Amino acid sequence: MDIKLSQCFIAVDDHDKALAFYRDVLGLEVRNDVGFEGMRWVTVGAPSQPDVDIVLEPPLADPNASPADKQAMAELLAKGLLRAVIFTTDDCDATFERIRAAGGEVLQEPIDQPYGVRDCAFRDPSGNMLRFNQPRRK
Numbered sequence: 001m002d003i004k005l006s007q008c009f010i011a012v013d014d015h016d017k018a019l020a021f022y023r024d025v026l027g028l029e030v031r032n033d034v035g036f037e038g039m040r041w042v043t044v045g046a047p048s049q050p051d052v053d054i055v056l057e058p059p060l061a062d063p064n065a066s067p068a069d070k071q072a073m074a075e076l077l078a079k080g081l082l083r084a085v086i087f088t089t090d091d092c093d094a095t096f097e098r099i100r101a102a103g104g105e106v107l108q109e110p111i112d113q114p115y116g117v118r119d120c121a122f123r124d125p126s127g128n129m130l131r132f133n134q135p136r137r138k
Contacts, residue, residue, distance in 0.1 A: 005052055007043075010084045010128055011059040011077050015040050017125040018056045025102040026087075028054070037063040054085065077127055084128035086119075092134040096120040099132075112136060 012018040022028045022044045031053060032043035042056040059082070060073040076082055089095040092110045099122055100106055107121040107129060119133035 007053045007055055008085055009055045009057050009061075010124070010126075011073070011082050012056045012124070012126040012128075013059060013074065013077055014125065015042050015056060018042070019044075021104070021125050022054070022056065025099055025104065039063065080123060080127040080129060082128060084124065084130050086131040086133060089132050089134050092118045092120055092132055095132045095134075 010018075019030065019042060023030055027046075028044040029047055030042065030044055032041070034041045034043075039058045039061060041058075041061070043053045044056065045053050059077045060070045062069075065073075073082075096106075096110050105123040107123055108119070110118055110120045112118050113133075116136050117133040118136055119131050121129055121131045124130055
């Protein structure tokens, strides 16, 4: 059996701001932009990984969710408590400088981690933590 990752989801509270970050800063391509029942889903991905999609979705993508549940999810997102993704890069330091120069909110400058990568971390415009790691050079 061969199992591969196809899609992952990141909650965003403003798709236009998210697009400016994921497309314009990170360089991901926009693959789809769909609206349904007052909600929006935007699919982006790395050109080098055409079979892996990242879907930018509302914090609670359920049209039947209660207002209280929608509010709770929005509050968790605002606090940065929803998880996002870890990206791999061939140059952590250059990636860090490019994102920082574009105004990305720095959480962690590049550092060598004991588990074998050099990584850095940012928050996206919605508050999600994104990590960028590079296998440590020997």
